[in-house]
Amino acid sequence: MTERLYYTEKTECEAKVLSLRNAERGYEVLLDRTVIFPEGGGQLSDTGFIGEARVLHASEDGDDIWHLTDKPVDEGRTVRVAVDTQERFDHSQQHTGEHILSGLAKKMYGALNVGFHMAKDYVTIDLDKALTQEELEELEREANRAVQKCIPVTSRIVSEEELSSIPLRKRAEGLKGEIRIIEIADVDSCTCCGTHCLSSAQVGVVKITAFAKYKGGVRLWFACGMRAVEDYQKKQRITDALAKRFSVKTEDIPDSIERREQELNEVRRELKSRTAKVVEYTAKEALMKAESIGGIKLIIYQSEEFNQSELKLLSDNLISAEKCIAMLFGTKGENIAYCIACSDGIKHSMRDICDAVNALLNGKGGGRPNFCQGSAPKKSGLDESLEQLENYMKSMLR
Ligand SMILES: [Zn+2]
Incomplete structure (x- = not known):
């Protein structure tokens, strides 16, 4: 049984070591009295010292209190026990x-x-x-x-x-x-x-x-x-x-953040509308330049400007404007993003073309028979790969 002195104002005491045993994280010491509070009732355990040994934790076992220490303490010895008063x-x-x-x-x-x-x-x-x-x-x-x-x-x-x-x-x-x-x-x-x-x-x-x-x-x-x-x-x-960042008084920070959010939203709206115009123009230009094979226009297009969602927008523009197959590659991000789409009434499956693209570029992706998208790691020689793709597509469409 351990006498509990932690309810008194004592923060140090002398005690006798009743028992010592090995523990997973050090040693466990049983004392006849202690000023160290053992974890319980929602409160954390105290820490402190038994002689030279640091007490890392204490726990109750019935009437006994066991102290987890970083060093062994000899059984039978009288030792000084001290609690970490600041932590307590x-x-x-x-x-x-x-x-x-x-x-x-x-x-x-x-x-x-x-x-x-x-x-x-x-x-x-x-x-x-x-x-x-x-x-x-x-x-x-x-x-x-x-x-x-x-x-x-x-x-x-x-x-x-x-x-x-x-x-x-x-x-x-x-x-x-x-x-x-x-x-x-x-x-x-x-x-x-x-x-x-x-x-x-x-x-x-x-x-x-x-x-x-x-x-x-x-x-x-x-x-x-x-x-x-x-x-x-x-x-x-x-x-x-x-x-300091917003150059305002502390109480004006929320208003300042709200104003910035509004500005950001306006910029996003503006950017969206301008991107739509650029995409529309790009689609017209690509269709004008595209070769028609067997009544289907083939567009193989590469851009540093467009991300995946912008490529999707461009493909929507293309396939709704004329009967075509659009194969779009964007190198804006970390990887190559691609979209492969066709107008209604084209009997070729975009999935097959997607498989060919994945094989050629070591990419990942898939989709429906009329629309596929995916990505591939960036590599040098993309131009040559796209040329190979063009030849493959031409022979397929002829
Ligand atoms: Zn309490």
Whole structure:
């Protein structure tokens, strides 16, 4: 059995090593007493030191607490155990902030905390009621008012019998024997095994950083203390950079982005209409130059200007204007893009021609009997390949 000193104000203690065993990631050490909090109740494990060995994690096994260390510690030895106080304070701040937010969410909106998760870089709580942004902002303000009131955070141990008569926000199911209750007057009271600040003031600041719909309720991401300050600094850097980029005040950034989006949309519309004109002109010119074989115009066209969708537009223009087979190759992108299409009433299958193109250019693609598209890796000698294709097509059409 390990005596638990982490609920006291002690951050260091002397302890006896009761047992040592090998673990996958190091060694596991059982002590007769410890100041290291083992992972549980949604709170992360403390880290620290046992003598020279670094404690990476601690976990409960019944009444025992096992410490995962990077070095072995001799059985029977008396050792100094120390917790990483800065990390512990951070965990206690986040955990106490969770109590404040959860207690107030219930009091203000009847929303119950149904999930809590603390990670190294974020903390979430899940409420069973979908709250609006305005409601969450008021909850945040109320939480910070509670912080500023400097309310003591107290713990007491009660029996199972006593527990039923105490009004609590939340009671964990199936608790036996002595049960620990955490109270923050007028804000929260619930059963809890975690570590907490001594007073609400130590939480420093409570900031909801994001929220999202979750299982009919809402999930909140929040940060307390220095995590909130660091989050503010990070966001300040982002907004400062954006304000500088757009040469506007911070509050004018959204309008500035909207204006740019409108400009971009106008440019896109303009580009689309000009591309349509260029394609139309290109189609006319290609049809004029094209050789007619057996009543079908054959167009083999290569361009550095057109991408796949523009080639498709060009082929639509060509096949609707005259009876033709259009074989279009674009070298604008990383690969060669191609489109092969024919007008209605042509009995040759574009799939067969597509197979020939793929074989010649080592390409991939396919489609319907009257339209195929695909791509091929770029290579030198495309002109010669297209000449070969032209000869193949001519002999097929004659
Ligand atoms: Zn707690």
